[in-house]
Amino acid sequence: METIHTLQEFMLHTKNIIYILMVLALLGMPAFWRFLNGRDED
């Protein structure tokens, strides 16, 4: 892992990961909703 020296580097590092997690959440939540309601639609 690269060393973090400044607040700018810390924010860049954490925000990068949060953006990736948000993409996963945006994909994961609708998928979970479909799983939750799957039998209702059948």
Add this chain to the structure above:
Amino acid sequence: MTQESTPTTSRYLTPFNVVAGIVVVVGLIITVLRFTGGLSTVTHLSDDNPWGIWIGFDLLVGVALAAGGYVTSAAVYIFGMKRFHAAVRPAILTGFLGYALVVLALHYDVGRPWRLPYPFLVSQGTTSLLFEVAACVALYLTVLFIEFSPAAMEWLGLKRARGLVVKLTLLLTIFGVMLSTLHQSSLGALFLIAPAKLHPLWYSSYIPIYFFITSIIAGLSMVIFESGLSHKFFKEKMDEEHLAGKNVVMLGFGKAAAWVLAGYFFIKVIGIAADNQWHYLATGYGAWYLVELLGFVALPAFMYAVGVREKNTTIIRWTAAWTVLGIVVNRFNICLVAFNWYLPSDQRYFPHWMEIGISVFIVTIGVLAFRFIVTRMPILYAHPDYEAH
């Protein structure tokens, strides 16, 4: 005379009543010791650990699990989900008793019960989160009492008073949601003052949001859990609406709980990312944190979803019990396990048996009060002389 009294005596001498009676007697003895000998007589509290299980369990868990009142009444009266109407009165009663017992438990921790009104009348600490919590709990307990009162009024035959209170239902529901949003989150915000004392995995600037969201999960799960127990032990008290509404409530609340748990899981992971605390996951505390996150958040989210998909109320009921346990684990972790985590083990807190005794005593009083009320008042059935509201 002897022949007549024997069946009555045996009716009261059930295993539950005997155990509850012993717990109440022991609880009363500890109560006398606490209020005559002080905290040191019955607790292991210290300057390092001023908050024990009376706060961690009785207050933090009690308030979270009493959230079913505002969750259910909001669903029915604000969002118009009338199909859950049968769950409102039991949920309001559970909430009312929960908050009443929280206030009772607080007396054991704080002492000097006659000073309860001091925060409002004598020394207002309006910049303190505890002042906000005290104000909200006092107001919300009053709201819950008024919301519960129509059932008592129907039992007592107070038709006019009942008619007046019923007109306030929507107003009280909105007020209850506002107060709950404020104090459920503020209980989490109390820990914002101790970033160095709380383990970094549990500490987050989002902790008020975590507490509020977990209160919704606790409320939904507690309604399912309580509904399952009521159907088992008070089935003869239920009318058609309550018997038929069991599955509707379990499936509806189970679906909501699955969805909220999934959202909570994501924001917890994002919370770790925001503070860059990943490296702590490889430690012993990290393993315990993962047990909480995966075992008591991700697993119940999945199990609720499976139960709802399969329309299997047994899975939903067991998942609700597991989730309620998860709320207990979460509040214990924040208040006790991860608090003062850096202290050597000999300076850590472990409750005195009499502290546990008081907590069991208070839960027992709650169960006895719940049984007393549902066996007498129209909680699990609609009173034939009154129109539903």
